[in-house]
Structures are given as structure tokens and as C-alpha cells.
Amino acid sequence: MYSSPFLDLPPFRAATGVVRLPGSKSISNRILLLAALAAGTTTVHDLLDSDDTRVMLDALRALGCEVAQEGATLRIHGLDGQLRTRQASLFMGNAGTAMRPLTAALALLGGDFELHGVPRMHERPIGDLVDALTQLGCRIDYLGNPGYPPLRIHPVPPDMLALDVPIRVRGDVSSQFLTALLLTLPLVATRDVTIEVVGELISRPYIEITLNLLARFGIDVRREDWQRFTIPAGSRYRSPGDIHVEADASSASYFIALGALAATGDGLRIEGVGATSIQGDIRFIEAAREMGAQVESGPNWLRVARGAWPLKAIDLDANHIPDAAMTLAVMALYADGPSTLRNIASWRVKETDRIDAMAAELRKLGAAVEDGPDFIRVHPLPAANWRAASVETYDDHRIAMCFSLAAFNPAALPVRILDPHCVAKTFPDYFETLFEVVEPLDIPVICIDGPTASGKGTLAVEVAHALGYHYLDSGSLYRVTGLATRRAGLEPDAANEGRIAALAHGLSLQFIKGQVVLDGEDVSDAIRTEAAGMDASRVSALPAVREALLSLQKRFRRLPGLVADGRDMGTVIFPEAPLKVFLTASAAQRADRRHKQLISKGISTTLDSLRADLEARDARDSSRSVAPLKPARDARRLDNSQLSIAQSIEQVLDWWQDVQPFKAS
Ligand SMILES: Nc1ncnc2c1ncn2[C@@H]1O[C@H](COP(=O)(O)OP(=O)(O)O)[C@@H](O)[C@H]1O
Numbered sequence: 001m002y003s004s005p006f007l008d009l010p011p012f013r014a015a016t017g018v019v020r021l022p023g024s025k026s027i028s029n030r031i032l033l034l035a036a037l038a039a040g041t042t043t044v045h046d047l048l049d050s051d052d053t054r055v056m057l058d059a060l061r062a063l064g065c066e067v068a069q070e071g072a073t074l075r076i077h078g079l080d081g082q083l084r085t086r087q088a089s090l091f092m093g094n095a096g097t098a099m100r101p102l103t104a105a106l107a108l109l110g111g112d113f114e115l116h117g118v119p120r121m122h123e124r125p126i127g128d129l130v131d132a133l134t135q136l137g138c139r140i141d142y143l144g145n146p147g148y149p150p151l152r153i154h155p156v157p158p159d160m161l162a163l164d165v166p167i168r169v170r171g172d173v174s175s176q177f178l179t180a181l182l183l184t185l186p187l188v189a190t191r192d193v194t195i196e197v198v199g200e201l202i203s204r205p206y207i208e209i210t211l212n213l214l215a216r217f218g219i220d221v222r223r224e225d226w227q228r229f230t231i232p233a234g235s236r237y238r239s240p241g242d243i244h245v246e247a248d249a250s251s252a253s254y255f256i257a258l259g260a261l262a263a264t265g266d267g268l269r270i271e272g273v274g275a276t277s278i279q280g281d282i283r284f285i286e287a288a289r290e291m292g293a294q295v296e297s298g299p300n301w302l303r304v305a306r307g308a309w310p311l312k313a314i315d316l317d318a319n320h321i322p323d324a325a326m327t328l329a330v331m332a333l334y335a336d337g338p339s340t341l342r343n344i345a346s347w348r349v350k351e352t353d354r355i356d357a358m359a360a361e362l363r364k365l366g367a368a369v370e371d372g373p374d375f376i377r378v379h380p381l382p383a384a385n386w387r388a389a390s391v392e393t394y395d396d397h398r399i400a401m402c403f404s405l406a407a408f409n410p411a412a413l414p415v416r417i418l419d420p421h422c423v424a425k426t427f428p429d430y431f432e433t434l435f436e437v438v439e440p441l442d443i444p445v446i447c448i449d450g451p452t453a454s455g456k457g458t459l460a461v462e463v464a465h466a467l468g469y470h471y472l473d474s475g476s477l478y479r480v481t482g483l484a485t486r487r488a489g490l491e492p493d494a495a496n497e498g499r500i501a502a503l504a505h506g507l508s509l510q511f512i513k514g515q516v517v518l519d520g521e522d523v524s525d526a527i528r529t530e531a532a533g534m535d536a537s538r539v540s541a542l543p544a545v546r547e548a549l550l551s552l553q554k555r556f557r558r559l560p561g562l563v564a565d566g567r568d569m570g571t572v573i574f575p576e577a578p579l580k581v582f583l584t585a586s587a588a589q590r591a592d593r594r595h596k597q598l599i600s601k602g603i604s605t606t607l608d609s610l611r612a613d614l615e616a617r618d619a620r621d622s623s624r625s626v627a628p629l630k631p632a633r634d635a636r637r638l639d640n641s642q643l644s645i646a647q648s649i650e651q652v653l654d655w656w657q658d659v660q661p662f663k664a665s
């Protein structure tokens, strides 16, 4: 998961391989609630681990439900319709799939509860559900604006509920209100309970998921068209024992689109969901096919490849796939004419106003976009008009995910996704998964070279962290080689060059959470002594050793980018890097820094010996025949003798910004 303020996606040119998708959020949270209300223990497999499922689980635990977790498998001991806690204040985050059904469940079960969430949750309407529950006799107060969370729920005796008249609920704003009632009314179904939908029901496929899962838990709802739903008298939730969560069909949409845009070879295989899924968003496949995608499917997999190119423009009533349709809006940039998505008013009341947001961000990329109360029209974007944009994501996971597809732009521009962490709502590893199946045109590298104790490591780690990039501490490879040389009983000099190079070539080395692990042993401290630094400097002067470590270093260059520190990152290993920094500080400063650093680690040493070692190392590193320490011709020099660490970081990030094309947006 990326928690950097932004994530830059370099331009991509192709996609191939296999993607395993996380579980569906809608299915996960419905199953959690049903399992908690049911009699018996339910084992839930492949549950999505995300912000919204965590909100639901925390709430259920707070209500007294016992949950045991082992990896992606949970055992839930159902409450059999009886709360253990009758008073609680519950945080719902921005999880509509927890807020709505829990409001209904708690209002029906009786107790004193307060439900609140993040500020955006307090702007998402819930009045239609509260109205329906109030008709029934439930008592719910608005603690902020009428019609919106936060809410206070008061207890009502079950015999005070008016179950003999149909409960009327609006279906034209969000289908989640109807889902909330369907999921929870079995709690009080001492007689047949009927729900009548007022207005045209939107997002029916989500209701199908609800009915399907209710059936798995022993509740057979009778449905007359999409207007009347009856929960039979005596309905009681029964655990199905084991239940598997299908992968999220909406999440599949990004990879189906990826296949359509860029899988020119064997296609992209998507695992966890197939064309016969119970999720409505699987019908995204039809829209993708209409735009030109080639899609094959099996029971639990899809294979998608590019068909028509450019894609074919589409004019679609997208009411049945509201979430996945956002992906079509980005695909439309690559189409042969303007594409229109209609009947999508529900976009306006999602995590953000998605029509406004999509239009604004597509325009930042350079696209012509028209939009209205319930539609959006996106014009194709020719190569010459693409701009490098910083895409705002509005705390909306789907905006972040669908705009990643803009990285296939024909202008080969990078795309900046702001607050990439928002994908945690449904697909925490979205970008990591994407990076496994795309071929980039280029992977950016920032090189930070310089003499010992100039602060390269400190600076490089922080710059990598700020950008979400990988980090290569090339010095540690030479240090480990020095250590391995000593452990093999060899002197680190030219007489043993071949044997030391062979050792370097065969290093069994791992970098785990900042630790350096050699042959399974944590050697992080052993390689940090000044003696180890001196050995490193000696083995690093041997050309065969440098050669042996070359490909290992290049393998660190992985998406989304790399910050590499050392002596020859900019001159030899990554000479084409767009930013090279040559970091220096006075010898006195460096000796002083190293002294403090070693003392703080409990390693005793004197300033004088350190300074002498450091100058000897500088001299050897600078004068050796292969890859000597020297600034690359195009390196920017940074003398940080008078700078704090924070100032050095800021300077390098500023320089990085200078060489990026994002300034205009
Ligand atoms: N700009 C700076 N100002 C003051 N101290 C610094 C600065 N940069 C790094 N240091 C300190 O100097 C020490 C050596 O830095 P390090 O990153 O290990 O250097 P290198 O990787 O170049 O050998 C560390 O204790 C670090 O905190």
C-alpha cells in the first residue's frame, strides 16, 4: 500500500500476466453482517481486508460478536438475532455498506446507539432509510444535518413495530436503503413483512447480491417485479457453515480495461471472478466488449486481450454498472469518437460527486468533457493534446484506480495520482497488483552519490519514502561482500579478486524491512562498523567484484521507481537517470556525523581515527581505476554541510519536481 502524498505512474506500454483479485467489498460486508446476525458459526473465506470491512468488523465486535481471524479466513460466532451490547458509539468511517445496514439492524434490535463517520459520511444521504424505519416505529434522531449521519438510535420494544403495513422506501437514490431493510427485517419477521419500493429502483444487481446472500443464510425473500419484496413470517438466519467471498467484479473492471487497452499478446488473465458472477458489475464485460475488448471466461477467471484499436466509442445507459462505469469514462479517452454514459445520477452521492470529479480530472488530462445531472460525455484525446496531470482523488478509491489507466497515453507522459492511499477502501494493493502486470516504457531512477558519511543513505531513504519508490543501498552490497570475504578467511585484496567476485556473484542476500540478511542471518550491524566500511572500500576497488554486482543492482529498478545511493549510481549503474545528486559535506562535518552515529549505536571510536579512515576511504574510492567516486557530468551538487536533513530532502524533492512535467496542472 502506498501512503506517500502522491504516486507517479511512469508511462506504460503493455500489459500481460495473471492478476488475483481481492474479495468484493459489497459481498464481504453483507456476509459479515449476516454471519453476525445468524445462529451458528460461519467460516468466511477470502474476505476482503480493507478499510470498509474493518469498519464493519470493529462495529460487530463492539456489539458483542466474537470474531476469530486467521489470515483471510474468519470464524464468526453469530449472535442469533440478540445483541450482547445495548449501548455503543460506532465509527463508520466512509463505509456506506456498514452505515446503512447497521442503522437498520440497530434500530430494529433496540438499544442506545450513536453512528458517525468521517466528514464525507456526514454528507451522504440516509434520510430515505431513516424515513422507512420511522414509519415502522423505530426512533432515530439526526445529530447533525437532517437527512444525514451522524445518527442516534433509541430503543423501541419489538411489539411497538408496525409490521402489518408495507414499509415504503425510495429506490431511486441508492439501492443500499432497500438492501439495509432486506438484510435486517428478518430480525423482526414474526409475520410476513413487506417492503414497497417507491420510484424506479436503481442498481438492481446489488439487490440481486443481497437476495442471493440472504438465501445462503436461510432467508427466501419473495419478490414481485422490483417493486414489492416480502420476508416470510418466521424467517430466521441460519449460518451456511462455510462461505466464500467472490472477488470484486468492480475491481476486475480496471484489469478488464487494462487488457482491452494494452494486452496485445496472450492477454491478461484475471482470477477470482468469472462471467457468471452474482455481481452486477460483471456486466462491465459487455461494455468492454462493445468498446472492442476480447474477453474469454471460465467459472472463476477471465482472459482479456486488446481487440479493436482504437477502442470503439460507446453510448450506454450505465445504471446497471454505476461503479464500474467510471472505468469506461477513462477508456473513452482511447476511443474513436465521443462516448456517453447515461443514467448515472447515483454517481453524485457516492464517495464524492463522481460526475463532477471525473469531469474535472479528465479535463486536467486535456480531454473535452460534457456533463449534466445524470450523464457524462468524454471525447477521445489525441496524442498531441495529452497533458501530464496531478489527478485529485477526492478520497475516492475508484477515481484513483481508473485514472491509473491514463498511464497508457500515447504521449508517453507520466500520471500523478494524489493520495494513492485512498485505494485502501476496497483494494489496498491495487498499485502493487497493477505494477506486476504492466510493462513500463521507463522506470525513473534518482541517483545519490557522494563520499562516506555525507548523508546519502539518510537522504535516499527519505526521498524514496516521499515518492513511494524502492531504495537501493549499493554500499551495503560491497559491505556484505567484504564481510563474506573475511568470513571465507580471505584478505580483501587483488590477489583474491576472482574468489571474491565469485562470492559476490553468489551472495544469498535479502533486504527485509530495513535489515540486511545474509544467508538467513541479520548482518545489519556487522556491516556498519568502520572496519567493515574499509573492507567494503577495498573489495569495491576490484573490477571483477564490481562486475559481479552489476546485474544485482540493476534488478532493484522496479515500478514505480528507485532511489539509489552509492558512488557510481549516476556514472555507471544508471547513467540515464533523470536526476543525479552528488552529495558532499566537509571532511570535518562528515567525521563528526559518523562519530555521533556510531556512538549512538554503542560502537566506540575516536573522532581522529574516524577522520583518518574517512579520508583514506575517500582517496581510494576517488582514485580507483574502475567506477571511481566522482560526480556524473550532469549531476547536481549538494553540499549539505550547512543544511539540516529536512532541508536536504526538500532540495532533492524540489529538483525532482523540476525534472517532472507536472508543473502546469
Ligand atoms: N544534512 C545533514 N545534516 C546533519 N546530519 C546529517 C545530514 N545528513 C545525514 N546526517 C547524519 O549523518 C550520519 C551519516 O549519514 P548516512 O546517511 O549514514 O551517510 P552515508 O550514507 O553518506 O554514509 C547519520 O547519522 C545522519 O543522521
Ligand SMILES: Nc1ccn([C@@H]2O[C@H](COP(=O)(O)OP(=O)(O)O)[C@@H](O)[C@H]2O)c(=O)n1
Binding pocket: 451, 452, 453, 454, 456, 457, 474, 475, 476, 478, 479, 533, 536, 537, 538, 540, 541, 565, 566, 567, 568, 569, 617, 621
Ligand atoms: N556504489 C558504490 C557504493 C559503495 N561503494 C564502496 O563501498 C563502501 C561502503 O559504501 P557505503 O555507501 O555503505 O559507505 P558509507 O558512505 O555509508 O560510508 C564505500 O567506501 C565504497 O568504496 C562503491 O564502491 N560503490
